Amino acid sequence: MSQFLQLLFSGLTVGATYALSALxxxxxxxxxxxxxxxxGEFIMLGGMVAAVLTASGLPLPLAVLAAIVVVALVGLIVExxxxxxxxxxxxxxxxxxxxxxxxxxxxxxxxxxxxxSRALPHFSGETPIALGGATLLPQSLWVMxxxxxxxxGLAVFFGRTxxxxxxxxxxxxxxxAQLVGVDVKKVLLTSFGLAAALGAVGGVLIAPIxxxxxxxxxxxxxxxFVAATFGGLGSGVGAIAGGVLLGLIxxxxxxxxSSSYKDAVPFVLVLxxxxxxxxxxFGLGPSERV
Amino acid sequence: xxxVENLTKSFGGVTAVSGVxxxxxxxxxxxxxxxxxxxxxxxxxLITGIYTPSSGSIRFEGVExxxxxxxxxxxxxxxxxFQNLQISMNLTAIDNVMTGAHLGLNSSLLAGMxxxxxxxxxxxxxxxxxxxxxxxVGCGAYVGAEAGSMPYGALKRLEIARxxxxxxxxxxxxxxxxxxxxxxTHEIEELIAALGKSGVTVVxxxxxxxxxxxVSDRIVVLDYGKKLAEGTPAEIRVNPDVVAAYxxxxxxGV
Amino acid sequence: xxxxSTPPTIGRSSPxxxxxxxxxxxxxxxxxxxxxxxxxxxxxxxxxxxxxxxxDVAIRILANAVLAIALNLLxxxxxxxxxxxxxxxxxxxxxxAILTTHRDWTAPMALxxxxxxxxxxxWVVARVILRLKGHYLAMATLGLGIIVTIVLTNEASxxxxxxxxxxxxxxxxxxxxxxxxxxxxxxxxxLVFxxxxxxNLVESPAGRALRALHGSxxxxxxxxxxTASFKTRVFVLSAVVAAVMGSLTAHYLGFITPQxxxxxxxxxxxxxxxxxxxxxxxxxxxxxALLSLLPDLLARFEGxxxxxxxxxxVATMIFLPRGMVPSLARLVRREGR
Numbered sequence: 001m002s003q004f005l006q007l008l009f010s011g012l013t014v015g016a017t018y019a020l021s022a023l024x025x026x027x028x029x030x031x032x033x034x035x036x037x038x039x040g041e042f043i044m045l046g047g048m049v050a051a052v053l054t055a056s057g058l059p060l061p062l063a064v065l066a067a068i069v070v071v072a073l074v075g076l077i078v079e080x081x082x083x084x085x086x087x088x089x090x091x092x093x094x095x096x097x098x099x100x101x102x103x104x105x106x107x108x109x110x111x112x113x114x115x116x117s118r119a120l121p122h123f124s125g126e127t128p129i130a131l132g133g134a135t136l137l138p139q140s141l142w143v144m145x146x147x148x149x150x151x152x153g154l155a156v157f158f159g160r161t162x163x164x165x166x167x168x169x170x171x172x173x174x175x176x177a178q179l180v181g182v183d184v185k186k187v188l189l190t191s192f193g194l195a196a197a198l199g200a201v202g203g204v205l206i207a208p209i210x211x212x213x214x215x216x217x218x219x220x221x222x223x224x225f226v227a228a229t230f231g232g233l234g235s236g237v238g239a240i241a242g243g244v245l246l247g248l249i250x251x252x253x254x255x256x257x258s259s260s261y262k263d264a265v266p267f268v269l270v271l272x273x274x275x276x277x278x279x280x281x282f283g284l285g286p287s288e289r290v
Numbered sequence: 291x292x293x294v295e296n297l298t299k300s301f302g303g304v305t306a307v308s309g310v311x312x313x314x315x316x317x318x319x320x321x322x323x324x325x326x327x328x329x330x331x332x333x334x335x336l337i338t339g340i341y342t343p344s345s346g347s348i349r350f351e352g353v354e355x356x357x358x359x360x361x362x363x364x365x366x367x368x369x370x371x372f373q374n375l376q377i378s379m380n381l382t383a384i385d386n387v388m389t390g391a392h393l394g395l396n397s398s399l400l401a402g403m404x405x406x407x408x409x410x411x412x413x414x415x416x417x418x419x420x421x422x423x424x425x426x427v428g429c430g431a432y433v434g435a436e437a438g439s440m441p442y443g444a445l446k447r448l449e450i451a452r453x454x455x456x457x458x459x460x461x462x463x464x465x466x467x468x469x470x471x472x473x474x475t476h477e478i479e480e481l482i483a484a485l486g487k488s489g490v491t492v493v494x495x496x497x498x499x500x501x502x503x504x505v506s507d508r509i510v511v512l513d514y515g516k517k518l519a520e521g522t523p524a525e526i527r528v529n530p531d532v533v534a535a536y537x538x539x540x541x542x543g544v
Numbered sequence: 545x546x547x548x549s550t551p552p553t554i555g556r557s558s559p560x561x562x563x564x565x566x567x568x569x570x571x572x573x574x575x576x577x578x579x580x581x582x583x584x585x586x587x588x589x590x591x592x593x594x595x596x597x598x599x600d601v602a603i604r605i606l607a608n609a610v611l612a613i614a615l616n617l618l619x620x621x622x623x624x625x626x627x628x629x630x631x632x633x634x635x636x637x638x639x640x641a642i643l644t645t646h647r648d649w650t651a652p653m654a655l656x657x658x659x660x661x662x663x664x665x666x667w668v669v670a671r672v673i674l675r676l677k678g679h680y681l682a683m684a685t686l687g688l689g690i691i692v693t694i695v696l697t698n699e700a701s702x703x704x705x706x707x708x709x710x711x712x713x714x715x716x717x718x719x720x721x722x723x724x725x726x727x728x729x730x731x732x733x734x735l736v737f738x739x740x741x742x743x744n745l746v747e748s749p750a751g752r753a754l755r756a757l758h759g760s761x762x763x764x765x766x767x768x769x770x771t772a773s774f775k776t777r778v779f780v781l782s783a784v785v786a787a788v789m790g791s792l793t794a795h796y797l798g799f800i801t802p803q804x805x806x807x808x809x810x811x812x813x814x815x816x817x818x819x820x821x822x823x824x825x826x827x828x829x830x831x832x833a834l835l836s837l838l839p840d841l842l843a844r845f846e847g848x849x850x851x852x853x854x855x856x857x858v859a860t861m862i863f864l865p866r867g868m869v870p871s872l873a874r875l876v877r878r879e880g881r
Contacts (some may be wrong), residue, residue, distance in 0.1 A: 035679045085862045092625050093677050093861045096818045099811055100857030107850030218807070222686070229683045264694040267687035274684050275672050308815030338766060364768030378759020380823065381752070384568050387750075389756040393768040395749035399777050403741040413749065414566070418557070421565030426555035433564045449763075454554060455768050488554050 002133030008248070009131075009257040013140040015211070016147035017043075020202035020238035021224025022231065023154065024195035030171035031191035031235045034083060034094050039104035040192040041109075042196045046071045046213035047202025048109055051118035060121060065130060068200040074105070075196020077218020079189050102217065110214040117213035120204060143205045150201060151240060158236070167191055171234060220261070230273055230281030275276015291316040291491055292337070292460060292532035294339055297356075299329075306332040308515040314508075319486040320493045321502045324512035325535060330495040331373055333512065334464050337493075338370045339363045350460070365393055369380070369458030371449040373465045373495070379438040383429070383448055386437050387420035387505070390455025416455075423451040427481060435478075443474045450481070455488075461485065462492040467501055479505055503527065511535070571748050578826065579740055586732040590725075599724035603796065605836045606731035607789055612816040612828035614785035619814065620822030621746055622778045623758035624674060625682050627810050632698060632783040634805020635662050641711040641800060642702055651714035652838040655791040666783035689810050694786025696802040708801030711794045727796045735790075735829070737783075742825050754778060755823070767816025809862050817835045819860045821867025830869050 005169035028036045030041035046067050053063035082101050086094060096174055123142045158164040163186070169177040170187045176186050202220075203212065210216075227246045231238025246266050273280060292314040299307045300534045307329040312318045315373065322330050335341045339360040342486055348356045348367060369390070377386055395416060395511045396407040407413050421433045427447040432440050438450065452459055459484060469473040485492055486505065496502050502509065503523045511526060513521040519526060528533055557859050586606075593599055611633065618624050630760065643649040649657070660708045672686040703709055714721045721727060736771025745751045757764040764771055794800050812835060820831020837855070842849040864871035 006692060029679075035682065054574055062648070082858050082862070086865065088866050089861060091682075092619060092814070092818055093865055095625070095627075095682060096815060097858050097861045098814075098855040100861070103850050103854030103857065105618065105854075107852075111847045222690070222807070225683060226687070226820065229680065233679060261694065263849045264691050267690050267694075271673075271684055271687050271691075274676055274680055278680060297739045340762065340766075360762070360765040361768050361770045365767055368766075370766050372763065376760040376763035378756045378763065382568065384565065385752055389752055389764065389769065392749060393754055395863035396751045397753055397769075399745060399750050399781060401747040405744045405748070407748050407750075414569070417569055418562050418565045419555075420566075421561045422555040422557055430561070430564075433561075433566055449762050452763075452767065475635050479804070485554070507677070538849045 003255065005132050005134035007251050009134060009136045009140060011248035011251035012244065013137075013143045013206075013247070014251060016143045017202045017206045017220075018223050018227045018238045018247050020147055020150065020198050020205075021220060022227035023151075023236065024202075025189050025224050025228040025237040026190045026234050026236060027198070027229070029193045031167050031187050032083065034196065035223075035225065035233075035260045036192075037095060037098040037221060037226055038078065038105060038217075039199055040076060040193065040217035040219070041102045042107040042199030042217075043203040043206075043220045043224075044212060044214065044217035045074065045105060045109060045118060046058065046200025047207035047216070048113050048118060048214065049200075049204075050204045051120045051207060051212065054120060054158045055118070060123065060234075064204045067204055068197050071203070072197040072198035073179075074197075075194075076189060078196070079192035084185070084188065086195050091158065094194040094269050102221070104139025105155075106214055106217060113214065115214060117216075118207075119211040120207035122208040137207075139208045143209075146201065146205055152202035152249065154236065163190060165189070219225045223255065223266055226270045229280055230266075230270050232282040235280070235282040238280055238282035291351060292493070293347075293349045295347045295349075296335065297333070297336060297348065298344045299332055299341060300344050306452040306513075306515050307336065307438065308345065310510075310512065310515075311346075312510045312520055314456070314491060314493055316491055317486075318491060319488055319505050320491075321506040321509045322509040323497075323502055323509060324518070327514075328512040329515040330483070331464060332429060332515075334370065334462055334493075334495055338462055351374060354510045364456060366457030366527065367457070367462070368462070369456045369464035370379055371446075371453050371466060373468060375442075375445050377437050377445050377448060377480065381434045381437055383432045383437050383440060384417065384420050384424065385446055387424055387455050388416055388453045390452040391419070393456070400542065420451070420455055424453050427451045427454070428477060430504040444472055446470065446478075447481075454485075454544055458490065460491040463492060463496075465495055465497065467496060467498045475501060542543045558760075575743060575747070579736065579743070580740060580830075582718035584735050586736065587765065589732075590728065596724045599728050601837070601840065603724060603727055603731050605669070606619055606728075606735045607793055607796075607834045608813070608816060608836050609735050609788055609832035610731075610830045611813055612734070612820065612832045613738050613742050613825055614782040615755070615813050616817045616822065616825065617742060617745070617818050618778050618782045618822075618826045618829075621751065621754045621758060622775055624720050624775055624779065625678075625780075625814070626630050626685040626779070627682050627807070627814060628685035628687070628692075628783065629786050630784040630805050630809035631689035631692035632666060633790040633809065633813075634692055634802065635665070636787030637711075637794035637800050637804050638696055638703055638709075638790075640794050641709055641788070644712055645709065646702065651712070651791075651795060652716060655714075655788060660790050661785045662787035663784045667776065668781045672778040674772065674779060676774045686807065686810070689805065690807055693802050693805045693871070696805055703802070706802060708799055710799045713798075714795035720796065730792070731796075739825060739829065746823075746825070750774070758823075809825050815857060817867075819857065819867060821869040821871070824867060824869045824873075827869035829865050832869070834868075841873070 021039060022105055024039045027036055047120055049070050050063045053066055054060055078101050084096055086097055107196035122139045124138045166182040167187050169182055170184055174184060227242040228239050230246060231242025249269060250262055250265050253265045295311045297307055297310045306416060308332060309407040322333060324330055336343050339358050342357040347354060355363060395412055401407055424430050425509060426432055427450045429444040432444055467478045475498055482492060482505045506523055509526045510517060511532050518527045518535055519532050547817055591663050593602060615629055618626055625832025636658045638663060640654045643654035643657060644651055662803060669688060673681060678682055697706050753769045757769060758772060763770050816831035816835045817828055838853060839849060844854055860868065
């Protein structure tokens with residue numbers, strides 16, 4: 001029982017970061033129809049920038065804030081320089097572009113911040129909290145709480161604000177959104193900035209628990225992509241559910257079945273889901289018309 | 291040749307085609323008309339296998355074909371064009387037409403790799419035939435062109451040439467004159483009449499009433515997914531229900 | 545097919561139309577001349593290659609070019625993306641390695657068996673996942689490749705785990721294939737074959753069907769093209785080619801690690817196809833050459849290789865979206881007019 005609880009805690013922690021990553025994928029997918037393979041690099045970049053800044057003496061809260069701002073800016077630049085000029089390219093070309101972007105980000109981090117792995121200090125100490133026979137790191141609480149706040153914030157943004165509604169409208173029907181006066185360019189830019197910021201939040205939250213390095217982005221990104229697909233590409237609820245479920249299943253597999261095959265679990269799972277329900281758990285993609 | 295009975299298709303809660311039935315005799319030109327949203331294209335998509343009927347029957351030369359995949363219907367001699375162009379823009383014009391000969395050529399990957407389909411001269415014959423059909427439908431000037439560089443009107447004809455390349459026993463034309471100007475529409479009308487004369491059975495959906503009245507042997511009128519009337523052009527012209535449906539539709543500003 | 549009804553007599557034939565039609569058929573200059581040039585260049589290359597290192601570079605280019613051509617049939621011609629093709633390459637490599645070391649099979653038998661196994665696996669997978677479109681297909685193929693990598697890494701008793709395993713020499717018709725100079729002609733002949741077969745294929749009725757279904761799937765279906773079957777067959781074909789190349793590469797290298805099946809390798813292959821030019825066989829040859837040489841060319845920019853590699857990818861896709869060879873060919877054609 002206590003083992004189960006322990007796995008539940010770490011599963012939820014990991015799942016929360018997957019959910020943040022998946023939300024980033026979904027947001028960009030909604031606004032532009034693009035799967036951004038550089039999303040994982042945003043996560044890595046957030047963790048790395050924060051770690052480097054704290055190591056150079058900046059107080060933790062400031063470093064975290066700065067990291068999020070920097071990564072959001074990188075997101076905006078990526079959209080402006082790499083995505084916008086290739087609007088009409090086909091899916092395969094855009095996938096290659098985002099893979100190119102991820103190489104650029106990874107390469108720049110490698111050169112400027114080194115190959116070694118780095119850790120961020122825990123936000124409020126490393127004294128584990130005992131709970132029902134299991135222990136929980138305070139950082140895990142941070143991860144879950146911040147994810148919850150971010151999700152609530154996004155719900156307000158998409159439900160209440162003009163820009164948020166514009167993004168949803170663009171996702172639904174780009175041309176129609178344009179006709180009713182949504183600035184599609186701004187929507188695209190915003191979604192990249194937001195997705196990058198989301199990635200950075202995930203990155204700084206998880207960096208104290210799992211150390212980060214220049215090459216950590218790939219797996220984080222792929223798992224976010226899996227979570228987003230699992231829940232249904234483009235669905236916000238799907239991204240969160242997909243992320244949390246994935247985190248739980250992965251941790252449970254590691255605990256009860258085989259830790260060496262833990263990384264295979266998400267990919268097996270997503271294959272099964274795609275075969276049984278090709279649009280993911282919550283996805284309602286448009287059907288093709290003749 | 292083709293007998294449709296009680297054909298129904300619903301999407302979710304919307305019934306697009308409801309209990310439609312009619313018969314197409316061999317060698318005739320049959321038109322399906324009706325106001326926008328009457329279910330004409332849905333009817334075409336049901337008969338040509340793009341959609342699966344919710345209920346009802348479609349028999350082609352006595353064989354039930356409801357729900358059969360389009361590629362299997364093609365083997366039975368069914369061919370069609372599309373309302374919104376479906377041309378492969380990554381191919382040359384003549385390659386598009388030649389795809390129509392697919393079932394008559396050796397399409398094995400292995401044979402293709404070793405150049406076997408070329409050997410019997412069938413590929414060559416198909417190429418010549420494709421050019422002849424392009425000439426026949428009136429886009430012979432584009433025999434050497436890329437599909438992507440052709441104007442809209444020529445692409446509409448190219449679709450007809452591709453459909454003819456498949457040697458259809460029955461040919462479905464979905465709005466062949468849509469988007470064409472007066473002269474072009476007239477040319478298409480002559481083309482359809484010529485097709486009819488040469489013995490191809492034609493079923494067409496078309497909005498241009500003049501064209502429909504001139505070329506059709508029989509007309510089926512759909513309204514709100516149901517069959518409103520059926521008859522010869524002369525009968526349809528004076529049918530009070532049809533006149534009301536069209537006038538009604540026009541007074542709503544459709 | 546029965547022709548019960550009288551076949552309609554439509555259209556007329558004339559010598560002019562026949563001539564115009566035949567002029568559109570791919571001729572000697574566009575079809576066979578480049579192959580002859582390639583064969584001559586490959587035959588002459590050993591006279592200028594100074595040492596084993598350059599032979600190795602050439603072999604890597606040749607092997608990648610064959611892989612890229614096969615993958616281009618799927619991605620460029622058929623329009624179906626695969627982000628997991630290195631998985632099939634890896635299965636072929638490890639199939640040969642395991643069967644020859646643990647089971648004492650002869651290398652050619654192991655190669656054939658691995659190719660057959662991969663063919664069956666690819667067929668089963670294709671039936672299921674090729675119903676998916678766009679990003680879902682990308683996800684499914686990506687997942688497949690990663691699962692293969694993870695299995696290869698974890699089944700250490702068979703595969704040696706992350707440290708890899710060594711593979712013995714290949715004997716073919718009593719000839720022991722070992723060393724760069726022996727392998728070079730093998731891979732060179734394979735590439736010439738691959739180019740000829742692929743060029744024949746894309747101009748054949750089957751190739752036309754593939755290109756047509758890429759352009760409009762529904763239009764292809766109504767003229768009788770069984771699109772599902774074509775996608776499956778091309779997927780299997782490209783997977784089997786990948787497996788065979790994996791087997792040969794394993795014997796050539798003599799040592800393999802699970803990295804041969806990695807996501808990185810899959811991306812590299814797709815990049816060769818896309819940067820060289822989708823639906824262009826010569827584009828794949830060029831893309832393979834460029835991307836195989838790039839790491840060496842960039843080595844002098846210590847540390848910045850990854851960045852420059854990324855910049856080249858992004859810039860190519862933005863400024864030459866059809867890929868290098870088709871975009872440049874189009875430019876040349878326009879200049880010529």
